[in-house]
Amino acid sequence: xxxxxxxxxxxxxxxxxxxxxxxxxxxxxxxxxxxxxxxxxxxxxxxxxxxxxxxxxxxxxxxxxxxxxxxxxxxxxxxxxxxxxxxxxxxxxxxxxxxxxxxxxxxxxxxxxxxxxxxxxxxxxxxxxxxxxxxxxxxxxxxxxxxxxxxxxxxxxxxxxxxxxxxxxxxxxxxxxxxxxxxxxxxxxxxxxxxxxxxxxxxxxxxxxxxxxxxxxxxxxxxxxxxxxxxxxxxxxxxxxxxxxxxxxxxxxxxxxxxxxxxxxxxxxxxxxxxxxxxxxxxxxxxxxxxxxxxxxxxxxxxxxxxxxxxxxxxxxxxxxxxxxxxxxxxxxxxxxxxxxxxxxxxxxxxxxxxxxxxxxxxxxxxxxxxxxxxxxxxxxxxxxxxxxxxxxxxxxxxxxxxxxxxxxxxxxxxxxxxxxxxxxxxxxxxxxxxxxxxxxxxxxxxxxxxxxxxxxxxxxxxxxxxxxxxxxxxxxxxxxxxxxxxxxxxxxxxxxxxxxxxxxxxxxxxxxxxxx
Amino acid sequence: xxxxxxxxxxxxxxxxxxxxxxxxxxxxxxxxxxxxxxxxxxxxxxxxxxxxxxxxxxxxxxxxxxxxxxxxxxxxxxxxxxxxxxxxxxxxxxxxxxxxxxxxxxxxxxxxxxxxxxxxxxxxxxxxxxxxxxxxxxxxxxxxxxxxxxxxxxxxxxxxxxxxxxxxxxxxxxxxxxxxxxxxxxxxxxxxxxxxxxxxxxxxxxxxxxxxxxxxxxxxxxxxxxxxxxxxxxxxxxxxxxxxxxxxxxxxxxxxxxxxxxxxxxxxxxxxxxxxxxxxxxxxxxxxxxxxxxxxxxxxxxxxxxxxxxxxxxxxxxxxxxxxxxxxxxxxxxxxxxxxxxxxxxxxxxxxxxxxxxx
Numbered sequence: 123x124x125x126x127x128x129x130x131x132x133x134x135x136x137x138x139x140x141x142x143x144x145x146x147x148x149x150x151x152x153x154x155x156x157x158x159x160x161x162x163x164x165x166x167x168x169x170x171x172x173x174x175x176x177x178x179x180x181x182x183x184x185x186x187x188x189x190x191x192x193x194x195x196x197x198x199x200x201x202x203x204x205x206x207x208x209x210x211x212x213x214x215x216x217x218x219x220x221x222x223x224x225x226x227x228x229x230x231x232x233x234x235x236x237x238x239x240x241x242x243x244x245x246x247x248x249x250x251x252x253x254x255x256x257x258x259x260x261x262x263x264x265x266x267x268x269x270x271x272x273x274x275x276x277x278x279x280x281x282x283x284x285x286x287x288x289x290x291x292x293x294x295x296x297x298x299x300x301x302x303x304x305x306x307x308x309x310x311x312x313x314x315x316x317x318x319x320x321x322x323x324x325x326x327x328x329x330x331x332x333x334x335x336x337x338x339x340x341x342x343x344x345x346x347x348x349x350x351x352x353x354x355x356x357x358x359x360x361x362x363x364x365x366x367x368x369x370x371x372x373x374x375x376x377x378x379x380x381x382x383x384x385x386x387x388x389x390x391x392x393x394x395x396x397x398x399x400x401x402x403x404x405x406x407x408x409x410x411x412x413x414x415x416x417x418x419x420x421x422x423x424x425x426x427x428x429x430x431x432x433x434x435x436x437x438x439x440x441x442x443x444x445x446x447x448x449x450x451x452x453x454x455x456x457x458x459x460x461x462x463x464x465x466x467x468x469x470x471x472x473x474x475x476x477x478x479x480x481x482x483x484x485x486x487x488x489x490x491x492x493x494x495x496x497x498x499x500x501x502x503x504x505x506x507x508x509x510x511x512x513x514x515x516x517x518x519x520x521x522x523x524x525x526x527x528x529x530x531x532x533x534x535x536x537x538x539x540x541x542x543x544x545x546x547x548x549x550x551x552x553x554x555x556x557x558x559x560x561x562x563x564x565x566x567x568x569x570x571x572x573x574x575x576x577x578x579x580x581x582x583x584x585x586x587x588x589x590x591x592x593x594x595x596x597x598x599x600x601x602x603x604x605x606x607x608x609x610x611x612x613x614x615x616x617x618x619x620x621x622x623x624x625x626x627x628x629x630x631x632x633x634x635x636x637x638x639x
Numbered sequence: 640x641x642x643x644x645x646x647x648x649x650x651x652x653x654x655x656x657x658x659x660x661x662x663x664x665x666x667x668x669x670x671x672x673x674x675x676x677x678x679x680x681x682x683x684x685x686x687x688x689x690x691x692x693x694x695x696x697x698x699x700x701x702x703x704x705x706x707x708x709x710x711x712x713x714x715x716x717x718x719x720x721x722x723x724x725x726x727x728x729x730x731x732x733x734x735x736x737x738x739x740x741x742x743x744x745x746x747x748x749x750x751x752x753x754x755x756x757x758x759x760x761x762x763x764x765x766x767x768x769x770x771x772x773x774x775x776x777x778x779x780x781x782x783x784x785x786x787x788x789x790x791x792x793x794x795x796x797x798x799x800x801x802x803x804x805x806x807x808x809x810x811x812x813x814x815x816x817x818x819x820x821x822x823x824x825x826x827x828x829x830x831x832x833x834x835x836x837x838x839x840x841x842x843x844x845x846x847x848x849x850x851x852x853x854x855x856x857x858x859x860x861x862x863x864x865x866x867x868x869x870x871x872x873x874x875x876x877x878x879x880x881x882x883x884x885x886x887x888x889x890x891x892x893x894x895x896x897x898x899x900x901x902x903x904x905x906x907x908x909x910x911x912x913x914x915x916x917x918x919x920x921x922x923x924x925x926x927x928x929x930x931x932x933x934x935x936x937x938x939x940x941x942x943x944x945x946x947x948x949x950x951x952x953x954x955x956x957x958x959x960x961x962x963x964x965x966x967x968x969x970x971x972x973x974x975x976x977x978x979x980x981x982x983x984x985x986x987x988x989x990x991x992x993x994x995x996x997x998x
Contacts, residue, residue, distance in 0.1 A: 133879045173898065175891055212901065379762065383770040385777065412755065415762030422763060448748065455752045456759050 136176060143171055143182040150189035156197075164190065165200050172209060177221065184210070184224035192231035198239050201232050207246040214251040219260040226255065226266035230273045237277040244274060244281065249288035256293040261302040268297055268305065272312035279319035286316060286323060291330045298335045303344055310336065310350035314357055321361035328358060328368060337372040345386035352381070352392035360399040366407060370400060375411065379419045391431045394423060398438035405445035412449060417442060417456045424461050432465060433474055440481030447488035454495045459485060463499040476518040479505055483525025490534045497538035502526065506546060527553060534561050536568050543580050548592075555581065555595040562602045569602060578603065793823040794830035 146164060149155040164186075171183035187206065191198040201207070210225040217225070229248050233240040248270070255267040271290050275282040290312075297309035313332055317324040332354075339351045355374065359366040374396070381393040397416055401408045411417070417439070424435045439458050443450040453459075459482070466478045482505070486496035496502075508514050508522040530553040533539060539561075542554050558577070562569050572578055581599055586592035600608050739745065801807030801821065809821035857864075884890070907922075 137879065175894055177890075177894070216897070376762075379766065380769050383766050383773065385773060413758070415758050418759035418762050419766055422766065448751075451748070451752065452755055455756055 136179075139171065139174065139179055140176070140182070143168070143179050143186060147182050147186035147189065150186050150193075153193060156190060156193045159190065160197060165197070165204060169204055169206060172206065177218065180213075180217075181220045181224045184221065184228055188224060188227035188231045190231075191228060192234065195235035195239065198232045198235050201228070202239060202242045207232070207243060207248065211246050211248045211251045214248075214255055219258065219263050222255055222258065222260075222263045223266045226252065226263070226270045230266070230270035233270060234273040237281065240274045240277050240281050243270075244284050249274070249284060249290070253288045253290050253293060256290065256297065261300060261305050264297055264300070265302075265305045265308050268294060268308040268312050272308060272315050275312065276315035279323065282316045282319050282323050286326050291316065291326055291332075295330045295332050295335060298332070298339070303347060306339065306342075307344075307347050307350055310339070310347065310354050314350055314354035317354060318357040321365070324358045324361045324365055328365060333358065333368055333372045337369075337374050337377075340374060340377045340381065345384065345389055348381060348384065348389045349386070349392050352378075352389065352396050356392065356396040356399045359396065363403045363407075366400045366403050369396075370407065370410065375414045375416070379414065379416060382419045382423050387427070387431060390423060390427065391434060394420060394431075394434040394438060398434045398441060401438050402441040405449065408442045408445050408449055412442065412452045417453055417458065421456055421458050421461050424465060428468075430471065430474070432469070433477055436462065436465060436474065436477045436481050440477070440484045443481065444484040447492065450485050450488050450492055453485055454492065459495055459499045459501075463501050463504075466501065466504055472515045472518045475508060476515070476521040479508065479518070479521045479525045483521070483528045486525070487528035487532065490532050493529050493533040494535045496529055497533050497535045500538075502529065502533075502538055503541055503545070505529075506542060506550065509550075510547065523550075526550060530554060530557060533557055536561060536565075536571065540575060540577060543577055551584065552592050552595070555584070555592060555599065559595045559598040559602075562599060573603070573607065578607070582608075789823065790827060791830075793820065793827050796820075797824060797827065797829040800824045 146159065146168065149159060168183050168187050168190075171179055172187070174180050174183065187201060191201045207229070210228055214222055214225045214229075229243055229252070233243045252267045252270050255263050256271075258264060258267070271285055271294070275285045294309045294312050294316075297305050298313070300306060300309075313327050313336075317327045336351050336355055339347060342348060342351075355369055359369040378393050378396060382390055384390055384393070397411060397420060401411050401416075420435045420438055424432055427435075439453055439462065443453045443458075462478055462482055462485075466475060466482070469475055469478070482496055482501055486493045505522045505526045509519055509526060511519075514522070527550070530539075530542075530550070534557060536558075539554055539557055542550070543558070546554055558572070558581075562572060578599075581596055584592070584596065586596060799807050799809065799820075801810040801817075806812055807821060807824070809818035809824065
């Protein structure tokens with residue numbers, strides 16, 4: 123055979139290899155084909171192609187492997203078991219940028235499924251190679267390496283610590299300053315996932331100078347970048363007061379408030395989460411946020427949004443109000459209570475309802491003025507309904523009960539207490555009667571209203587053990603009224619006459635009241 | 640007798656005298672004792688009086704002292720109460736002032752809350768404006784993109800422009816005024832095919848594709864325009880030789896070398912048989928280059944052996960020897976020998992037979 127014919131055989135083989143690998147890569151990009159590919163044994167066929175002579179075939183084989191591994195964790199485990207990872211890690215240091223991108227893609231596809239697979243990736247020595255490729259010139263390589271580090275670090279604290287020990291954090295902070303948007307996004311996301319696990323890791327991220335750059339990027343118009351930036355800042359600030367103060371010193375307020383009106387929903391949610399994480403630590407930080415007008419902005423945000431994204435806004439209001447009564451009054455003045463009442467009415471998810479109940483309890487527990495503001499928003503019957511409803515979760519019932527009790531201990535607003543008198547169970551009724559006994563001692567108009575609205579009758583109907591607190595309160599209420607009325611009411615109750623008799627009895631008692639008082 | 644009577648009269652007389660004496664004595668004693676009693680009583684009375692006077696004076700002195708003390712104490716208590724009252728008044732004023740000014744300053748709080756309301760309004764207004772600006776910006780961008788898209792569409796459909804003779808699709812004679820598309824068509828310049836922006840594929844063929852317009856075959860010796868276009872715009876199909884770069888061979892060699900280096904386990908290259916390597920010293924494998932002696936265990940034998948302890952072999956040899964000497968007996972095959980022996984010895988016999996076979 124002539125030389126050309128011999129060479130033609132080789133050319134044909136190379137062409138067919140190239141075609142195979144390209145078709146497999148394309149098929150692997152659609153999820154419905156992957157089962158068939160797996161059954162056909164594509165892993166064992168792709169493995170030798172990774173070591174192929176032609177670089178394009180290597181890259182396409184790596185790309186196909188990456189797509190397969192990212193589909194589900196069985197395939198990722200097969201990649202790990204097939205000892206492909208050391209090969210990839212080695213070539214990550216050596217090859218051209220396309221291969222580096224493809225190799226980093228495979229590493230990320232394997233590491234994203236579970237901590238064990240990520241640990242396997244780390245055990246192959248991938249971290250050093252990835253950190254070296256973070257310093258590469260090509261932004262695509264940087265993005266792929268940062269993405270792989272992100273997926274490794276997102277699982278748990280030990281893996282994040284391993285990533286940090288490999289020296290990734292300063293390079294990621296450098297990557298944030300790159301002009302390309304994709305690299306910025308991924309670097310911000312990687313810092314986010316590193317900082318979220320523990321305060322020490324967050325401190326490491328802060329020590330590398332990340333906060334200043336993240337704060338600069340708040341004004342960037344790209345929505346996905348802003349999501350990651352806000353998420354990263356909130357993960358940093360959630361751990362301790364010092365970190366939160368450092369985030370505040372980077373002058374993120376009031377720029378964060380403008381992001382609350384961003385068209386993208388997730389940007390708004392993450393901005394609210396950041397405000398919540400800062401507000402929850404100390405009263406001074408909450409005061410600073412209130413002075414910057416943050417409470418009004420968050421209340422508007424609650425009005426505009428629906429569903430699960432409201433949760434962080436509600437919790438932020440609760441945290442602010444919990445610190446001191448001045449801050450709670452600030453929340454009330456900013457018209458927070460009607461908005462929270464609307465949230466309580468509109469939302470159907472139990473965890474959002476329990477968060478709203480908790481926030482209302484924190485607002486109303488400080489003083490009678492606060493309790494009055496909360497009671498006037500017609501919130502107490504709804505809280506009672508949640509507490510009594512058997513279908514609410516335990517958490518919702520507990521929080522509704524606690525909120526109700528803490529508001530009732532300070533509430534002196536009689537029109538709100540009246541409906542509770544008729545509907546409440548005995549443990550709540552105790553507090554209601556206690557409040558009535560305090561109010562009725564001094565207010566004559568309230569006494570008149572109490573009798574005419576049938577409250578006194580209801581009080582007579584309550585059975586309490588003699589000597590208990592409830593009996594004492596009932597006695598003190600009965601002492602506020604003259605004997606005849608009390609007896610008349612008691613007789614009415616005992617006889618259980620028709621309503622018309624009650625009415626006449628009521629007017630009779632009013633006349634009596636008019637004479638007496 | 641008379642003397643006795645005289646004596647008796649004497650005795651009686653003496654008795655009377657004694658009685659009278661006694662009577663007088665006791666009377667005198669009585670009088671004296673009464674008088675003495677009076678004297679003593681008078682003396683005691685005097686003493687009592689004197690003692691009472693002394694006690695009276697002393698008690699008065701003591702009581703006056705005590706009274707003085709009581710007065711002093713009462714005065715002191717009165718003073719202290721007064722001071723306390725005044726101090727309470729001062730403290731009350733001070734506490735009220737301090738709490739109202741520093742702890743819970745109602746008016747400052749009120750002012751703060753009013754200021755906060757104003758600030759909130761301000762912030763809300765600013766955020767509304769910002770949102771409005773953003774919305775308008777996005778609308779403007781959307782409108783611009785829409786305008787560009789329509790412009791592009793008009794440029795592509797420039798041939799639908801109406802002429803003098805023939806009204807176009809968008810300029811129907813039944814309309815009052817031309818359609819906006821018509822006006823746009825009039826205003827734009829036609830697009831050259833090579834400058835047209837790439838149309839992005841919307842994932843498969845569009846839902847409603849029109850049937851192909853039947854083209855009139857042009858008159859004359861013209862080839863089919865499809866053929867011409869195909870020939871003119873035939874895509875380049877370079878051979879593999881053209882497609883591979885000029886340094887592909889060197890690169891491939893480099894690659895091979897690297898591959899070799901990567902996957903090689905032994906550092907020295909396997910050279911094919913040639914004269915230059917005739918005198919090469921043979922390198923033993925790691926397995927064979929142990930500094931320790933190569934033990935027979937594993938090659939010569941692999942089981943523990945204790946030949947002295949084994950009884951079965953001697954028995955076997957002994958029995959075989961006997962059977963040979965015995966005139967009536969035949970030399971059985973080993974299998975028969977084994978069967979003759981008991982169960983327990985069979986295993987030992989088997990082992991020694993196999994071992995003898997193996998060694």
